[in-house]
Amino acid sequence: MRVSVQQEAFDLGAVSAEFAGGHKDMGAIVTFTGIVRDLPDDPLQAMEIEHYPGMTEAALRGMAEHAMTRFSLGDALVIHRYGTLVPGEMIMMVATAARHRKDAFEAAEFLMDYLKSRAPFWKREITANGSEWVASKDEDENALSRW
Amino acid sequence: MDVLYFAWVRERIGLPREHIVTQAATVADLVAELRAREDRYDLAFSDLSSLRVAVDQELADFDAPLAGVREVAFFPPMTGG
Secondary structure, eight states, rough: OOEEEESOOHHHHHHHHHHTTTTTTTTEEEEEEEEEESSSSSSSEEEEEEEEETTHHHHHHHHHHHHHTTTTSEEEEEEEEEEEEOOOOEEEEEHHHHHHHHHHHHHHHHHHHHHHHHHHHEEEEEETTTEEEEOOOHHHGGGGGGO | EEEEEEEHHHHTTTTTTOOOOOOSSSSHHHHHHHHHHOHEEEEEHHHHGGOEEETEEEEEOOTOOTTOOOOEEEEOOOOOO
């Protein structure tokens, strides 16, 4: 299991290959990657991501440990960036390894749902018209109820 | 104890963290104490439903006790992922 909160970019291919390579008894690997999305009406110049050093790492570790147990994972990985990113850049990724695909997919969704509203990150969108903190969505909070 | 502010809470209050000596028994008591200080605090804490709190780096409720606590953080709902 690995959790990383980092400013620098990650190499999706290299990280995925390394993650997938170490598990002979795991039949399914799922990876999810989050990308900074441009805004349709007001082009995004940058996205700033702030976090709570210390709590962020602990929260992500807690989620990953929970997922490991609940979905009988062989391994789990969470990488989440902070700092200033531009559209098209990768913000974060999760990877899960399980014996069968259902657990691997579900664990990845579980991690994403918890990351959205229980990991202390805050996004701010910067456009030519100024900057605005991204508001949390009810649907993200509601998504937790299925777990 | 150390009190930390993040995102727009930090911007409204105008600083990322401060050390506070308080007898507040709960987070809600601490909030009331801060609000009474200055308008910028009063404004930042005017709608608690739009705020979240962490006590010693774990999410908590506003009625959480503060005895023995070293760090309290206030911030808007999180927007990770």
